[in-house]
Amino acid sequence: MSNKRVLLVLGGGIAAYKCLELIRRLKEHGIAVRCVPTAAARALVSPLALAAVSGEKVYDSLFSLTDEAEMGHIRLSREADLVVVAPATADLLAKMANGLADDLASTLLLATDKPVLVAPAMNPRMWAHPATRRNLERLAADGIAILGPAVGDTACGEVGAGRMVEPHELLAAILARLEPSSRPLEGVRALVTSGPTHEPIDPVRFIANRSSGRQGHAIAEALARAGATVTLVSGPVAIPDPPGVRTVKVETAREMAAACEAALPVDVAVCAAAVADWRPAEVPAAKIKKETGAAPPVLRLVENPDILAGLARHPTQRPRLVVGFAAETGALEAEARTKRAKKDCDWILANDVSRGAVFGADRNRILFLSGEGPAEPWPELSKEEVAARLVERIAAALGRGPS
Numbered sequence: 330m331s332n333k334r335v336l337l338v339l340g341g342g343i344a345a346y347k348c349l350e351l352i353r354r355l356k357e358h359g360i361a362v363r364c365v366p367t368a369a370a371r372a373l374v375s376p377l378a379l380a381a382v383s384g385e386k387v388y389d390s391l392f393s394l395t396d397e398a399e400m401g402h403i404r405l406s407r408e409a410d411l412v413v414v415a416p417a418t419a420d421l422l423a424k425m426a427n428g429l430a431d432d433l434a435s436t437l438l439l440a441t442d443k444p445v446l447v448a449p450a451m452n453p454r455m456w457a458h459p460a461t462r463r464n465l466e467r468l469a470a471d472g473i474a475i476l477g478p479a480v481g482d483t484a485c486g487e488v489g490a491g492r493m494v495e496p497h498e499l500l501a502a503i504l505a506r507l508e509p510s511s512r513p514l515e516g517v518r519a520l521v522t523s524g525p526t527h528e529p530i531d532p533v534r535f536i537a538n539r540s541s542g543r544q545g546h547a548i549a550e551a552l553a554r555a556g557a558t559v560t561l562v563s564g565p566v567a568i569p570d571p572p573g574v575r576t577v578k579v580e581t582a583r584e585m586a587a588a589c590e591a592a593l594p595v596d597v598a599v600c601a602a603a604v605a606d607w608r609p610a611e612v613p614a615a616k617i618k619k620e621t622g623a624a625p626p627v628l629r630l631v632e633n634p635d636i637l638a639g640l641a642r643h644p645t646q647r648p649r650l651v652v653g654f655a656a657e658t659g660a661l662e663a664e665a666r667t668k669r670a671k672k673d674c675d676w677i678l679a680n681d682v683s684r685g686a687v688f689g690a691d692r693n694r695i696l697f698l699s700g701e702g703p704a705e706p707w708p709e710l711s712k713e714e715v716a717a718r719l720v721e722r723i724a725a726a727l728g729r730g731p732s
């Protein structure tokens with residue numbers, strides 16, 4: 330890990346003190362750390378302490394003549410291999426989501442071309458506020474990695490999601506991102522479905538669902554980062570194509586099924602798309618008119634192909650590993666077991682959508698079912714973390730990583 334550099338932006342949360350420990354641990358791994366505390370962070374952890382632990386000059390002013398002469402803020406943001414924001418306060422996240430740049434920290438974050446990892450820390454109500462939710466969705470769509478927050482007591486006395494993750498967790502996430510040899514899926518071919526499908530009713534109307542595509546896209550990206558050659562077959566979504574992935578865009582379930590068939594052979598298929606179960610049987614060429622006094626049209630639906638089951642039962646090219654999702658509102662484990670058997674897939678990642686906040690949300694709580702042993706409840710994780718865990722499991726199942 331020598332020659333690796335982390336630029337650590339510290340926001341004004343009490344968890345800033347934990348960063349001293351983080352810096353020390355990073356240095357033990359031979360990683361150089363340059364600190365940029367915001368004004369609020371400087372009130373909580375002294376620049377002197379940061380300089381002493383990091384062994385580097387601490388940068389804190391956008392308009393420092395000496396710093397600009399020695400190192401412009403653009404260079405400062407680009408010389409790092411990874412930018413880490415910890416603690417990422419609600420204010421700092423809002424600035425990042427909106428592209429504000431009114432101090433050195435926010436300017437660096439706007440100017441950087443390097444991967445950015447944020448570790449949020451704030452009061453649980455601030456974390457739950459719709460404004461923060463919106464900002465996080467935007468940041469995730471911008472490709473920012475979000476780690477935590479953890480659930481527990483917060484400094485303000487309230488209990489809930491809002492604690493910054495512990496330094497060892499942050500260290501592990503940083504090491505995983507800086508480790509150049511973390512490509513266990515090199516040579517593996519993967520197919521991922523993502524997003525909703527749109528089933529036309531007539532030329533202007535369609536049946537759709539609330540899938541954002543975030544989970545499927547995160548899985549495609551994580552597989553690609555792990556070295557796999559990835560085809561992502563995506564229904565209509567409002568998020569960017571993941572980097573390093575061949576994305577095939579489709580609208581209907583039948584187009585999705587055809588694109589998946591065309592992507593074979595693959596070693597692993599992950600079906601994360603929310604495929605419409607039915608489509609209108611007839612689609613008129615002209616828009617259905619609303620005639621005064623006439624009864625509303627009746628839609629007759631026919632069943633769409635089941636892509637997951639089709640891949641799992643493929644007569645000649647079944648992928649070695651076929652993974653499906655199950656969004657359920659009832660008895661999660663029982664439904665997931667039934668679904669796994671019904672579709673002949675190897676694994677099911679089930680989530681409870683009865684409380685509403687899965688589609689489009691940034692976090693997910695998964696029950697993992699592999700057919701061997703009991704179902705495994707995963708803690709509440711970001712969709713990126715779910716993707717990373719799944720990729721680890723895939724690597725292990727294909728004999729490519731630690732089991």
Ligand code: C5P
Nearest residue numbers: 600601602604634635636637653654655
């Ligand atoms: O049957 P249900 O829609 O609940 O199953 C969900 C799983 O099946 C998901 O993995 C989804 O991607 C996949 N599926 C599919 N094709 C369909 C319906 C569901 O691939 N037509």
